[in-house]
Amino acid sequence: MPEMNMIEAIRDAMDVKMSQDPDVLVFGEDVGYFGGVFRATAGLQEKHGLHRCFDTPISEGGIVGIAIGMAANGLRPVAEIQFADYIYPAYDQIASEAARLRYRSNGDFTAPLTIRTPVGGGIYGGTTHSQSPEALFTHIAGLKTVIPSNPYDAKGLLIAAIEDNDPVLFLEPKRLYNGPFDGDPHAPAKAWRGHKLGDVPAGHYRVEIGEARKLQKGVDVTVLAYGTMVWVAQKVAQDLGIDADIIDLRSLLPLDIEMIEKSVNKTGRCVILHEATRTSGFGAELAAQVQERCFYALEAPILRVTGWDTPYPHAQEWAYFPGPKRVGNALRTVMEA
Template identity: 70%
Template sequence: MNMIEAINSALDNMMERDDNVVVFGEDAGYFGGVFRATAGLQEKYGKTRCFDTPITECGIIGAAVGMGAYGLRPVPEIQFADYIYPGMDQLISEAARLRYRSAGEFIAPLTVRSPFGGGIFGGQTHSQSPEAMFTHVAGLKTVIPSTPYDAKGLLIASIEDNDPVLFFEPKRIYNGPFTGYYDKPVEPWSKFDSANVPDDYYRIELGKANIVRPGTEVTILAYGTMVHVANAVVAEHDIDAEVIDLRTLVPLDIETIEESVKKTGRCLIVHEATRTSGFGAELSALVQERCFYHLEAPIERVTGFDTPYPHSLEWAYFPGPVRIGEALEKIVKGLKS
């Protein structure tokens, strides 16, 4: 399975297991979604459990909050993460606070799926990475898979969770192994090929990071597409790096991060979103607070630039081999910038 097929399989599994799971969004019903992640679900489960909505993100998420309070487990799709902003009041003021403001009488067990990040030259309206905005909101969980295997297991766990979850899907690796700047797939994708994505139900616990490459000289923290980019760069450098796929930003597996950085003494953070106030800033602060006396070099970040996402210059905007490689050499070998 590629990632789209794994997501579709997760939705199919959960709709079959639980009649309260409903899937909806713009073009998510009859057409099966612009990326085909919901293909075949309306035909199999009917128009009351997989259906199309008007182009109204605030309406989609607002309806999902009400459905969750009523007892359903809604899985709304926001067609692109860039479109989620009209629904932020519903997410922040309603979904995230419902359990607390009702003293536990009501919950909001909705999972908002949305493609995010670059990969299709979508520029300012189809390629943004807004994950950091939601990690600031108490009551929301933020999940970002990097492989088909993780996508299915994490999505199932998200749907079963009683709190609202933002499930961001890196569209750059939707359709197959990451190649990017390379002419062949790179680890860790080959560890999670189609033979290792079961058709049946399984789940991956939220809040558990995955060490995709053990190492002793530097810890690299990444998520989504950047796990593959970082791992490929490490393979080209004579550096024994430990690459950690965070999987979930909230809840964050800080224990795995802390253990790794205390072992390696160095930390490099890679993400596609803009640098200022990106999630890497929070990671850097946490590592400094918990591992200061173990650090042998300053914490480094390689990120997107503080500019609107460029259409034609997308590959220059991505953290890539040159910038990540330079940061690795600097942090491990002490080279001057």
């Protein structure tokens, strides 16, 4: 299998689907001739033509609105929002139109569209280029939300998203774009730029939406994470010698609650990691579901390690990330309870 970083895997997924299905189109700000600010669409316009991969005006509401219209009329658009921080002008289109189209039309119309967008920090982008707004979208019934942590899953999940008949928000952790990432939150992006991160099969394959991945089997504590935090969890557990059951959620909605429940009932302890702000973050939903389903198995409080409840800092970016120290403290706390 060829080695790819996450950017290459995402690009390959779009290339595979564009080659297989003429109804698949890719568009967004600077995705055509320039190939995207992170180069995720580089070469797609040259290979598939101006009408299959093209640039749009700087109008996120317009990008998503056009995608919904295309999807309702039989196409499978893949729309890029350049940064997740820019997605808010399109929120009404996503929540009120795309997510409800199948229900409101009694199944006469579907919205098979994919919205790709980079999330999280790691590039010193500050408060307008580093947000993690996933919890805002997991609240929307009818919308699927996924976030990969490695190139293999990125390609397989993106192919599954493009083939899905409902709208999918595909979140891409920009700190993992160029890998490898060893879990050190202080590792600058330039230290791993251009390296590879994993083996990725050529051609078509799927990673099913709604199925989590058991990254590491253990009996001491269940760690729930997604995106960049998966790597932090693995590194800290190994450094501390904790036999952790680490689950990479991959899909936030639908959620693989069965795997989570089985794990927590086995370990009796649960730590939840995410980069987004703490209050009303997706970790709160995870904690509620674990408590409801696993209360009598719990031997310690469920702990969350998250970003701070502040606007995203620029100069203090690396202190904002849930790093090894804070994650390690949480693991020790639940183990000692």
